[in-house]
Amino acid sequence: MGAIKAGTLYVVATPIGNLADLTPRAREVLAAVDAICAEDTRHTRQLLSAFGLDKPLVALHEHNEGEMAARLVERLRAGDTLALVSDAGTPLVSDPGYRLVREVRAAGFSASPIPGACAAIAALSVAGIPSDRFCFEGFLPAKASGRRERLSGLAKETRTLVFYESAHRIEESLADFVAIFGATREAVIARELTKLFETVLGDTLGALLERVRADDNQRKGEFVLIVRGCADDADASLIEGQRLYARLVEYLKPSQAAKLAAELSGAPRKALYGGE
Missing domain, CATH: 3.30.950.10 (Tetrapyrrole methylase, C-terminal domain)
Structure with missing residues (x-):
């Protein structure tokens, strides 16, 4: 992949289960950076160990990300290279990291993606x-x-x-x-x-x-x-009618709940309640 660049944050995707899904490029980056920012350092240490890697780890999670971002930007400013990983898959996808990436980019440094697995x-x-x-x-x-x-x-x-x-x-x-x-x-x-x-x-x-x-x-x-998404307007009306009926029937007779739900949603009353 060539030499990594100083002052760069590499956002590295890791396997979601099968270790063979770690890409050769991801392994090279993890081996070359000065430190790795990890959601759970214990989990990441096990991953690194499986590939014979030993790197300094920095805990970065939802509770400390705001505080740590400034410190990590200073490390980039000093010439370090950093990697960001999550417990599994692609960082920032329902995982911490966007605040760090935002701070890195705002400070004028590069955030470079190393693609891979995403559940x-x-x-x-x-x-x-x-x-x-x-x-x-x-x-x-x-x-x-x-x-x-x-x-x-x-x-x-x-x-x-x-x-x-x-x-x-x-x-x-x-x-x-x-x-x-x-x-x-x-x-x-x-x-x-x-x-x-x-x-x-x-x-x-x-x-x-x-x-x-x-x-x-x-x-x-x-x-x-x-x-699957809602198919069309008629489907949407029926879904809304069913939702309203389920709530209203807790307080009204089924026939009354169906009538009101149909009026509010536009769904056919008979589709909500088959009784008379």
């Missing part, structure tokens, strides 16, 4: 769901109320939606998707990508929820959830 892109590439336009949403809020509020704002989004989710929330998150997006929306769960127990499951949200509930193994590991 969101890897999942999208095998989902079989339209990928010409997509929206990356990262992790949803941990609290149910915040998660449902975020999903409600995305229910009419026509682009494919990409989410990360953890093992201990995948089931309840899928239940919220079903409640707000509808059980028939197409989706794909990509679990443990590039690892030994990798699975990619495609079906409707409702069917995926049942699959996850029925199989303990499908509630383990790291998840990327790909959800």
Whole structure:
């Protein structure tokens, strides 16, 4: 790759599971820089050890990034070269780092990407769901109320939606998707990508929820959830009607809830409630 440049921050993608996915260029950069900024230094030390590398590590995470950015810029000013890595995949993609990159660039130094693995892109590439336009949403809020509020704002989004989710929330998150997006929306769960127990499951949200509930193994590991966008205005109206009906029926009779939800959303009343 040639000599690295003094006063440069290299943003280095690392494997999301399979160590063979570390690129030769990434390995050369990590071997050559003066220090490596890492989200979890213990995790990164293990990665470096696997490749026979031993480099000074600097902890850089969401709690200290603002404070550390100025110090790291000073190191660049002194002629050091630095690398930035996250625990797995491409830094800044639902991980810390953008404040550092911003400070580096504002100070007149270069931030150079060393591309490689990214769980969101890897999942999208095998989902079989339209990928010409997509929206990356990262992790949803941990609290149910915040998660449902975020999903409600995305229910009419026509682009494919990409989410990360953890093992201990995948089931309840899928239940919220079903409640707000509808059980028939197409989706794909990509679990443990590039690892030994990798699975990619495609079906409707409702069917995926049942699959996850029925199989303990499908509630383990790291998840990327790909959800097809809202198809058209009619679909959007139905989704909004279903969301409103689910909330209103907690307080009104089903027939009354369906009538009001239909009036507010434009969805057919019979599609919300089949009773008379």
